[in-house]
Amino acid sequence: MKLTKTLLATTALTVAAGASATAQEMADSMTLVSWGGAYQESQQKAYVEPYLANNPGVSATWDESSAEAVAKLRAMNEAGNVTWDLVDVVASDAMRLCDEGLAMELDHDEVLAAAPDGTDASDDFGDLIVSDCFVPQIVYSTTFGYRTDMVPEGTEPPSSICDVFDLETYPGKRSLQKRPIDNMEWALYCDGVAKDEIYDVLGTDEGVDRALAKLDTIKDQVVWWSAGAETPQLLADGEVFLGSTYNGRLFSAIAEQDQPIGMMWDMQSFDLDGWIVPAGLPEDRLARVMDFLKFATDTQRLADQAAYISYGPARESSAPLVGKHAELGIEMAPHMPTDPANATNVHIYDYEWWADNRDDLDAKFQAWLAQ
Amino acid sequence: MSDTSDTGPVLAADGTPLKRSLRRALRAQKMRALALIAPLLIFVLVAFIAPIADMLFRSVENQIVGNTLPMTVEELRDWDGEELPEETTFRALYFDLFLASEAKEHTKLGSRLNYEESGVSSLFRTTGRDVDDMGEVFQDALEEISPEFEEAQVWYDMMSGGEGADSNERLLSNQIGRLEQLESDIYSGDVGFVPGAAISDILPNTARAYSAFAAFVHFIDEDVVAEEDPWEAVYAALALDLEDPGTVTALATYDGPGADILRQAAAAELPPVDMQTAFIESNEDWSRVEYWEVIQTYSPPYTTGYFLNAVDMEKTTEGIALRDEDERIYGILFKRTMFMSMMITFSCIALGYPIAWILANLPARTANLLMILVLLPFWTSLLVRTSAWKVMLQQQGVINDVLVWLGLVADESRLVMINNQFGTIVAMTHILLPFMILPMYSVMQTIPPSYLRAAKSLGATPFTAFRRVYFPQSVPGIGAGSILVFILAIGYYITPEIVGGTTGTFISNRIAYHISTSLNWGLAAALGSILLAVVLILYWAYDKIVGIDNVKLGG
Structure with missing residues (x-):
């Protein structure tokens, strides 16, 4: 707790000092936390390597702990020894870390670079700044992939989210994430609830029952996943006909591994991933990490990242700069969840609503699963 | 031989009495022995006993509510729960929440209470953003009446009562105590401000709010109190004090610093303090x-709430009740964990016993070779073995492929052997089998083969000889293996997570979920404590029935 206070004071100082922060003493190493795999690789190539090239003598270490970041940060904070400098988390986790006082609140315009045309960072990121502690990096989506060779003969490939619930036309197993988020919304949508009323309906007990009843119709055909790599594997093995996962995972199964998998973007669920700075960093480490953060989230760096992975840059000004895949040489824009052709019908999930209702719905969802 | 008449104490070579010298030597030896085990002792205390104690404590600890909203909790003590609390409660909540939101502690409380009632989290978050605005009307109104209310120094002089005035140390130390509880920290030192005794009699709310502000500014912002503009809450407190006609009368004769602007404010029309409306508007x-x-x-510092939740119950205003049927999950999971752990233990006995018997009865060379086969999977990563079972058991997996190829199963109706209880039992039996075989083997090795031969030569059939002579001697091995396997199985987490699907998961998967995803550590601790208690009870029952002395891990 003492640390938090020193931090608040030092933050005020650094923020007030603004541009003069570079003059401060900076630590020469950073510990960055991310998800591992292709995503972390894209961060390494797009921001970390260029940053280290510009700042010789600085080193960066990765910790692949983003999946347990909230719990670990809480434990570190209780122990009074925060060893991480910058943590990559999904937006909902950033909100919780901010709520718990484990992440530092930032003034986005002060600490982040403006767009090349001078637009303030907060306008450039726009609505994607869902929490005061959160610096968005990418927009990803949870969407569906299906086995092109398992589509029943004479039928069109699935193109609507409701095809997931249509066992007659599209028999076979499905894989869905083992959590209520997204699944409940999709179920209600396919049960005839208008998109803008989904959360109103889900807020009532009848609405929850209705969503679970819809999911009941496919329950015995569902394989529930908890790690993002599971669905691509299940699709590759032919264990399931279609399944939800993060769009970047499907992209790499399709484009890099040549699997017979097709994308179904209908009602893809947009989500965000970005950085938070842990609360309680000593002054020199904070100065270093702020310097890195400013560099790593500027317009060019976010656009560069898209050359390695099919996630959309969070800055509006980065979108026109998205080019080709670094190794495969294919145009990346059509593979982005934000591409207009893919984003004709998207589901924007309501962070605030889920922050409130997660505990309750999760109990109901898990009880339903266990029955 | 020399001087037998000397009856004094026997002396050691250096002249000290032998008894003392001996004791000293022994003590040194004991200390040496203690020093030898000290690393282990410290390790066990730090890494085992302390975390368990901490976990047990977390499952009942609930000080956050009282620490964050002390005045509200006090006000709510006598509330009947029928109608909306009165304005005084809303006012208490306003001052509590203002300080909590300055310290950024209110959202923590929101997420704590959200475990009990959906929606509290955003309630605290949104209102935390609005509490500043609630006091602003009073600030504007007061500054309108006299621009002097804008001055930090004026406020400082007014609240301290001026040089040499009697001071109210108690009020300040109360507020520091409140801040200490809120921040779970200890503060000492001079705040640089003490409220005046006279002014805190006349303006009790203002003096309290300003003292809280002063303590916060000094200890947390580390600024000088006299130079900082007071919070909106201080203005709101003053407006509240001035609503009391007694205050106005008292002010008439007051002559401390700021008396004239206070009288000016008392004479003017201030907006009414209606926190109830303000909160509901927010x-x-x-x-x-x-x-x-x-x-x-949930206002008491300790709660049974987490334990109730862990057994599918909840606290309601009518007392303790079972949760709605569609929210009951832990009962199912505890029963399932017990049942499946027993199934796994029995499967391990059934598969392990013959293997241990063969190992114990083969010539040493062959036995060693077979032993390596038993140990090889034991040395392989748990994740690798579990994932291998996935490849074996899945519908497009090795076993199904073979069955289809043999024509035993039609291609359309491949067996479902994974993502259910069957998959978990198979994979966990395989993983835990060495823990059963090894103790059985070491016990069986000590059973002389001549006993069996003797039984047979006395006319027993091979089966009777086994049942009456061999088996009873091997029971300690079975006991040891069963305890090991069962206790390991009951807390297993990774394998059920990977191959368990929805019907094959254990209680430990929920514990992990609450630790890492929902962050409800209190509930996770309660579930863990129950699991610990169940294991201890089973161990005790085992001791009563079989006797723990009959458990042998080796010769």
Whole structure:
């Protein structure tokens, strides 16, 4: 707790000092936390390597702990020894870390670079700044992939989210994430609830029952996943006909591994991933990490990242700069969840609503699963 | 031989009495022995006993509500829970929440109470953003009356009562105590401000709010109190004090610093203090009695709430009740964990016993070779073995492929052997089998083969000889293996997570979920404590029935 206070004071100082922060003493190493795999690789190539090239003598270490970041940060904070400098988390986790006082609140315009045309960072990121502690990096989506060779003969490939619930036309197993988020919304949508009323309906007990009843119709055909790599594997093995996962995972199964998998973007669920700075960093480490953060989230760096992975840059000004895949040489824009052709019908999930209702719905969802 | 008449104490070579010298030597030896085990002792204390104690404590600890909203909790103590609390409660909540939101502690409380009632989290978050505005009307009004209310120094002089005035140390130390509880920290040192005794009699709310502000500015912002503009809450407190006609009368004769502007403010028309409306305007959920009930129910520093939740019950205003049927999950999971752990233990006995017997009865060379086969999977990564079972058991997996190829199963109706209880039992039996075989083997090795031969030569059939002579001697091995396997199985987590699907998961998967995803550590601790208690009870029952002395891990 003492640390938090020193931090608040030092933050005020650094923020007030603004541009003069570079003059401060900076630590020469950073510990960055991310998800591992292709995503972390894209961060390494797009921001970390260029940053280290510009700042010789600085080193960066990765910790692949983003999946347990909230719990670990809480434990570190209780122990009074925060060893991480910058943590990559999904937006909902950033909100919780901010709520718990484990992440530092930032003034986005002060600490982040403006767009090349001078637009303030907060306008450039726009609505994607869902929490005061959160610096968005990418927009990803949870969407569906299906086995092109398992589509029943004479039928069109699935193109609507409701095809997931249509066992007659599209028999076979499905894989869905083992959590209520997204699944409940999709179920209600396919049960005839208008998109803008989904959360109103889900807020009532009848609405929850209705969503679970819809999911009941496919329950015995569902394989529930908890790690993002599971669905691509299940699709590759032919264990399931279609399944939800993060769009970047499907992209790499399709484009890099040549699997017979097709994308179904209908009602893809947009989500965000970005950085938070842990609360309680000593002054020199904070100065270093702020310097890195400013560099790593500027317009060019976010656009560069898209050359390695099919996630959309969070800055509006980065979108026109998205080019080709670094190794495969294919145009990346059509593979982005934000591409207009893919984003004709998207589901924007309501962070605030889920922050409130997660505990309750999760109990109901898990009880339903266990029955 | 020399001087037998000397009856004094026997002396050691250096002249000290032998007894003392001996004791000293022994003590040194004991200390040496203690020093030898000290690393282990410290390790066990730090890494084992302390975390368990901490976990047990977390499952009942609930000080956050009282620490964050002390005055509200006090006000709610006598609330009947029927109608919306009165304005005084809303005022208490305003001052509590203002300090909490300055310290950024209110959202923590929101997420704590959200475990009990959905929606509290955003209630605290949104209102936390609005509390600044609630006091602003009073600030504007007061500054309108006299621009002097804008001055930090004026406020400082007014609240300290000026040089040499009697001071109210108690009020300040109360507020520091409140801040200490809120921040779970200890503060000492001079704040650089003490409220005046006279002014804190006349303006009790203002003096309290300003003292809290002063303590916060000094200890947390580390600024000088006299130079900082007071919070909006201080203005609101002053407006509240001035509503009391007694204050106005008292002010008439008051001559401390700022008396004239206070009289000016008392004479003027201030907006009425109506926190109830302000809160409900900020978030209309404040008008819902349920949320107040949650704050009231969970206000004591210790709670049974987590344990109740862990057994599918909840606290309601009518007492303790079972949760709605569609929210009951832990009962199912505890029963399932027990049942499956037993299934796994029995499967391990059934598969392990013959293997251990063969190992114990083969010539040493062959036995060693077979032993390596038993140990090889034991040395392989748990994740690798579990994933291998996935490849074996899945519908497009090795076993199904073979069955289809043999024509035993039609291609359309491949067996479902994974993502269910069957998959978990198979994979965990395989993983835990060495823990059963090894103790059995070491016990069986000590059973002389001549006993069996003797039984047979006395006329027993091979089966009777086994049942009456061999088996009873091997029971300690079975006991040891069963305890090992069962206790390991009951807390298993990774394998059920990977191959368990929805029907094959254990209670430990929920514990992991609450630790890492929902962050409800209290509930995770309660579930863990129950699991620990169950294991201890089973161990005790085992000791009563079989006797723990009959358990042998080796010769």
